[in-house]
Amino acid sequence: MRERVDKLKEEVCTLFTPSKDMLRRMYLVDEIVHLGIDHLFEKEIETALKDIHESEFASSNLYEVALRFRLLRERGFWVSPDVFQKFKGDDGNFLNELADDPRGLLSLYNAAHLFIHGELELEETISFARNHLESMIRDSVVKGPLADQVKRALRLPLPRTLKRVEMLHYMFEYDQDNGHNPVLLELAKMDFNLLQQVHLKELKEISSAILDDTYDVYAFSSIDECRTLNAAIQGWDDTAISLVPEYLRKFYEIMLSTFREFEDQMPSNKRYLVAFNKAEAAEWPHRNYKPSFSEQVALATETTGVRSLAAGVMLGMSDAATTREAFEWAVTSTDAIISCAKIGRFMNDISGYKVTVDVAIAKINELMEDEWKTTNRARIDNQAVIPVTQRLINLTMAIPLFYGYDSDGFTFGEQLREILENLYVKPMPI
Known part of the structure; x- marks a missing residue:
C-alpha cells in the first residue's frame, strides 16, 4: 500500500506544476485540503498560495472570489474584504441575483467567518448569506451533496470545523462528483487508512488520566480531598503521593510522569499556575464568595x-x-x-x-x-x-x-x- 501511495503522491505533485491558471490551482488546493491530504504537500501548497496571493485575480464569480479569500486567509495571507464590493449595488447591499447562487453563497458564508475585529462588513455578509441559505434549505431549493454542505456550515462554518472531521463527509461527496480527480480520491482513501493504523497503535500505547473537572466534581462534597490533592501537586514529587486519596494515586503518578517530559521547557513561575487556580476556584463556594463574571473568565483561562x-x-x-x-x-x-x-x-x-x-x-x-x-x-x-x-x-x-x-x-x-x-x-x- 505504501508503494502505491508514493506513486500517487508523485502523480499529484505534477499537478502543482507552475501555471498562470490560478483558478485551477485554487481548486486543486481546496480539494487536497478537503480530502485531508494537505499534510503530504505542504511545500507545494505554500508555493501555490504565495503565487495566488501575488497574482491579479479579476474573477466576477462569487464562488471563486470567496474561495480565494478563504484559502489565503486560512494560511495567514492578508486579503481585504473589499474584494466583495463588486457584488454590491450602489446602495451598499448585495445584489439580488446572488440569492439564486447557493454554491456562491455557501462559499461567501464560509469565507466571511475568517473576519477579524473591525470588519463590520463581513459580519453583515454572514447575516446576508445565512438568511438566504436557511431559506434555501427550508424551501428545499438545494439538494444532494450541496444541501448537506450547507446544513453542516449553518451548524458550524467550515473555518471552525476540524478538517479531519469534514473530510469524512467530503470524501463521499467528492466521489459522487462526476468531475472528481480519481488520483486524489484514491490517495486520500489510502492515506486515511494508513494514518488510521498509526493512530490506533498510538492510542493503544497512550496511558492518560484527565484532571479536568476533578475540582468541580469534588469541591462541593469533599473540599478536604480537593485541598489534599492540590497540596500534593504543589509538592510535585513522588514522596507527596502519601497525601493523595487512594483512588487518585494512579492519576497522580501518571500526571507526574507525563509532565516531567516537558516540564523543563516551561518557565519555572508557570508550572504551578493551573493547580493554584483550580484550588482557588474550589475554595470559592466554601468561603461563600461569589466571583464576578470577569474573575471567572480570567480564572477559567488558566484552568x-x-x-x-x-x-x-x-x-x-x-x-x-x-x-x-x-x-x-x-x-x-x-x-x-x-x-x-x-x-x-x-x-x-x-x-x-x-x-x-x-x-x-x-x-x-x-x-x-x-x-x-x-x-x-x-x-x-x-x-x-x-x-x-x-x-x-x-x-x-x-x-x-x-x-x-x-x-x-x-x-x-x-x-x-x-x-x-x-x-x-x-x-x-x-
Missing part, C-alpha cells in the same frame, strides 16, 4: 490547561516548524491561546448549565465571536510560524466537537462516538 497544550501540540512537528520563535510564541500568553481557552470555557458553560435565558446565551455567543475574531487575526499576525499557529487553531476547532453549539458531546455522546469510530475504527473502503 483549561490550554497554555500547556499549546506547547504540547508542537511535539512531533518537523524541525523546520518547531523553531525557537515558534516555541516562544506557543508558550507565551498570546491572544490566540487566551481565545482558545475562553471559547472552551464558554461552550462548556452553555452545554453544562443549559442556560435558558435567551439574552444570556446571545451574550455568551457574542463573546465567543469576539474570540474567534482574535483567533483569525492570529493567522495573519503570526504567518512566520503558521504551522504552529494552525495547530493551536485546530485545538480551538476541536472544542465544538466535544461541547457543540447545541449539545454536550460528553453527556450525549452518540454523535461523538460515531465520529470517533469513523476516524479510528472503520477503514475507508477503497
